[in-house]
Amino acid sequence: MTVPFIEQNDQTEARRDHLEALRGLVGNVYPNKFERSNVSDTPAGEDTITSIVAAFKKFAPRVAEGEKPSADELDLANSELNKIRVRLAGRIAAPPRVMGKAAFVHLSDGGSRLQIYVRRQDVVGVRNDAGGGEVNGWELFSLLDHGDFIGVEGFLFVTKTGELSVHVEKLQFLAKALLPMPDKMHGINDPEIRQRQRYADLIAGSLKLEPGVGSQEPERKELNSRQAFELRARVIKEIRRFLDEQGYIEVETPMLTPLATGAAARPFKTHHNALDIDLFARIAPELYLKRLTVGGFEKVYELNRNFRNEGISTKHNPEFTMLEFYWAYADVNDMMDLHEEMMRSVVEVATGGVTIRYGEHEIDFSQPFQRITMKEAIARYRGSEVNPNEEPVRIIELFEQFAEPHLIQPTFITDFPKAISPLSKASPSDPSVAERFEYFVGGLESANGFSELNDPEEQYQRFKDQMVQRERGDEEAMVMDEDYIRALSYGMPPAAGIGVGIDRLVMLLANKHSIRDVILFPHMRPERSEGSRQEAEGSVRTGSGSDRINDAG
RNA sequence: GGGCCGAUAGCUCAGUCGGUAGAGCAACUGGCUUUUAACCAGUGGGUCGCAGGUUCGAGUCCUGCUCGGCUCACCA
Numbered sequence: 001m002t003v004p005f006i007e008q009n010d011q012t013e014a015r016r017d018h019l020e021a022l023r024g025l026v027g028n029v030y031p032n033k034f035e036r037s038n039v040s041d042t043p044a045g046e047d048t049i050t051s052i053v054a055a056f057k058k059f060a061p062r063v064a065e066g067e068k069p070s071a072d073e074l075d076l077a078n079s080e081l082n083k084i085r086v087r088l089a090g091r092i093a094a095p096p097r098v099m100g101k102a103a104f105v106h107l108s109d110g111g112s113r114l115q116i117y118v119r120r121q122d123v124v125g126v127r128n129d130a131g132g133g134e135v136n137g138w139e140l141f142s143l144l145d146h147g148d149f150i151g152v153e154g155f156l157f158v159t160k161t162g163e164l165s166v167h168v169e170k171l172q173f174l175a176k177a178l179l180p181m182p183d184k185m186h187g188i189n190d191p192e193i194r195q196r197q198r199y200a201d202l203i204a205g206s207l208k209l210e211p212g213v214g215s216q217e218p219e220r221k222e223l224n225s226r227q228a229f230e231l232r233a234r235v236i237k238e239i240r241r242f243l244d245e246q247g248y249i250e251v252e253t254p255m256l257t258p259l260a261t262g263a264a265a266r267p268f269k270t271h272h273n274a275l276d277i278d279l280f281a282r283i284a285p286e287l288y289l290k291r292l293t294v295g296g297f298e299k300v301y302e303l304n305r306n307f308r309n310e311g312i313s314t315k316h317n318p319e320f321t322m323l324e325f326y327w328a329y330a331d332v333n334d335m336m337d338l339h340e341e342m343m344r345s346v347v348e349v350a351t352g353g354v355t356i357r358y359g360e361h362e363i364d365f366s367q368p369f370q371r372i373t374m375k376e377a378i379a380r381y382r383g384s385e386v387n388p389n390e391e392p393v394r395i396i397e398l399f400e401q402f403a404e405p406h407l408i409q410p411t412f413i414t415d416f417p418k419a420i421s422p423l424s425k426a427s428p429s430d431p432s433v434a435e436r437f438e439y440f441v442g443g444l445e446s447a448n449g450f451s452e453l454n455d456p457e458e459q460y461q462r463f464k465d466q467m468v469q470r471e472r473g474d475e476e477a478m479v480m481d482e483d484y485i486r487a488l489s490y491g492m493p494p495a496a497g498i499g500v501g502i503d504r505l506v507m508l509l510a511n512k513h514s515i516r517d518v519i520l521f522p523h524m525r526p527e528r529s530e531g532s533r534q535e536a537e538g539s540v541r542t543g544s545g546s547d548r549i550n551d552a553g
Numbered sequence: 554g555g556g557c558c559g560a561u562a563g564c565u566c567a568g569u570c571g572g573u574a575g576a577g578c579a580a581c582u583g584g585c586u587u588u589u590a591a592c593c594a595g596u597g598g599g600u601c602g603c604a605g606g607u608u609c610g611a612g613u614c615c616u617g618c619u620c621g622g623c624u625c626a627c628c629a
Binding site: 007009010011012013014015094095097098099100101102103104106115117119120121145146157159160161163165179180181182183184185186187188189190191192195204209210263264265266306308310311313314315316320322444445446447448476499501503504514524525527 | 554560562563564565566577578579580581584585586587588589590591592597598619620621622623624626627628629
């Protein structure tokens with residue numbers, strides 16, 4: 001049976017024919033498991049292509065580009081490698097190169113690839129049904145397509161050209177690719193397919209061949225998708241390690257909240273049926289985390305998603321990942337110090353260096369980050385001083401217009417107007433400015449921190465001021481949060497807090513200029529397929545039956 | 554939401570002045586028992602994003618729409 005909304009053409013037809021022939025040969029074409037060996041002694045107890053390559057590549061003789069190793073070198077390598085029997089699984093990473101009665105194929109585990117050598121006279125196939133049994137291995141092999149998953153058993157060796165390979169003796173079919181694979185040289189260039197079908201993007205990255213040495217293609221060190229998301233994982237892991245080591249505790253506060261507050265943004269609205277109340281997807285966890293400092297968590301962080309119902313751009317996704325953390329008894333200056341230390345550590349762990357390239361710019365994290373006030377920044381880049389009586393909103397405008405694009409090297413901008421910082425303490429030396437900073441790098445606003453306002457009566461007044469703004473039509477002005485005022489009334493220690501935009505941090509470190517390149521499944525308009533059109537017309541979807549299945553999963 | 558640009562074979566892309574729809578890779582058939590983007594010979598594959606219009610004739614020109622990219626505004 002074919003799936004109606006998956007396209008059919010000569011290529012899918014050929015793959016389907018192969019699948020049916022395989023079914024006749026091996027029985028179950030979607031077996032439940034394949035047991036892998038563990039000769040590379042992985043902690044997980046099973047060999048992967050990556051672990052085998054890492055463990056045994058060193059036996060392959062090293063030769064200059066275009067040269068071949070000597071017979072003695074090959075014999076030496078093979079005398080060790082031939083003793084090593086492996087059971088490995090992976091995706092067929094290229095159209096098999098068949099030469100009559102033998103063939104070379106590369107297998108991929110998504111990260112690395114390893115060549116296998118299949119010879120007609122010494123490969124047997126394995127049935128997948130209970131009891132197993134052997135079938136014609138070469139016939140099985142000849143039914144495989146680029147992209148299929150197989151398991152192999154055999155011994156390691158190096159070929160005449162010195163490439164580490166597996167000489168296959170047993171071959172097992174594991175799963176079919178019914179759709180053709182992306183072009184092996186070009187991958188997928190269409191950004192729409194890359195983002196909508198991230199799976200295809202990731203496959204394309206793992207199957208793509210590097211241009212040969214003679215190629216005229218300019219040298220590009222751009223990370224592919226997999227590498228960018230691996231970098232993202234390293235960034236997040238290092239942030240957690242850093243904060244945990246500093247004595248912070250990680251918490252999770254509500255995503256669905258009765259009030260959307262803690263930031264200036266429009267929220268997503270949803271509805272709770274049983275309670276019959278509207279809820280908002282949170283725009284920031286800030287006020288919940290500060291309630292926890294009231295409760296006695298002196299160092300607390302949350303690394304999770306926020307949701308803002310605003311425009312989508314190369315720098316904005318409706319859901320984005322933010323780190324927020326709060327540090328009792330510290331002020332804004334301590335927080336800048338800590339953030340600077342954390343950034344240096346993250347950059348080093350994620351990229352292996354202290355300088356990075358972002359587009360045209362070389363960004364250096366090894367030097368102390370610049371710290372300048374907002375008015376100084378405007379004066380520096382506009383060339384004239386700010387009028388001392390300038391409106392707060394106008395100061396921000398001037399800053400964004402003249403200064404922000406120039407903030408390439410890591411820079412803290414301090415002394416924000418108090419009027420636009422309703423959760424921030426005023427500066428002891430100048431009551432018109434807040435003890436607040438924003439951190440800029442690569443021209444991107446990347447973090448925002450301040451000395452937290454902990455006086456419940458002043459906070460009450462600031463909220464009232466915000467309500468006035470809201471009544472004047474500012475949809476992003478904050479709302480009164482009575483429970484938060486109550487929490488502050490129990491007493492909150494002096495504290496500094498910060499919010500760090502993780503997606504933008506990853507963009508910077510991965511040298512990506514669109515947030516969609518660092519979010520696996522970025523928000524996009526729904527695709528209009530045949531199937532969804534039928535659903536929209538009401539002929540397919542029947543109601544709640546399928547929801548229970550999803551809940552159980 | 555505004556402006557600019559794009560959509561052609563499974564993938565990457567050509568398509569001139571409006572005159573029979575093209576290439577490479579992939580697929581299919583045959584050959585080849587250590588290949589390296591393997592090679593050699595042959596074959597098939599298209600709703601030119603969708604809908605109208607102009608024209609004897611539209612992939613090409615015009616209008617509208619859909620989806621996407623960049624950019625401006627709002628924001629992190």
